[in-house]
Amino acid sequence: IDGAAEADMAALASTVESLARGYRPLGTVLTDAVGDQIRKVIGPTGKRQSYITDRVTGVWQLGPGWGLHSQVALALGTREGASVRGGDLGDLL
Numbered sequence: 001i002d003g004a005a006e007a008d009m010a011a012l013a014s015t016v017e018s019l020a021r022g023y024r025p026l027g028t029v030l031t032d033a034v035g036d037q038i039r040k041v042i043g044p045t046g047k048r049q050s051y052i053t054d055r056v057t058g059v060w061q062l063g064p065g066w067g068l069h070s071q072v073a074l075a076l077g078t079r080e081g082a083s084v085r086g087g088d089l090g091d092l093l
Helices: 009-019 027-045 049-059 064-077
Strands: none
Touching: 027 049, 027 064, 049 064
16 A cells, blocks of 8 residues: 555555455455365364354354464364475374
8 A cells, every 4th residue: 555654544444444345364265275174174073164163253252353263274284195395284183
């Protein structure tokens, strides 16, 4: 954002809000990839992807952003295979 360093916080917040109106974390491709992995991992238990967010926000009393972060951590931590950089991809199972 041009002039962000010189702008006051109210003006900057307004500019960011107007520019980020359609923003979704992860985007469509990564959202689908995370959803697929979560279904693969917890699907056999009969739970849905929303169970993770409900558990994190309800039982643990964390904010709604933590639900998405927890889903991403679970999806990344349960991947199969080896990294091209060495070592296993998933470290939760």
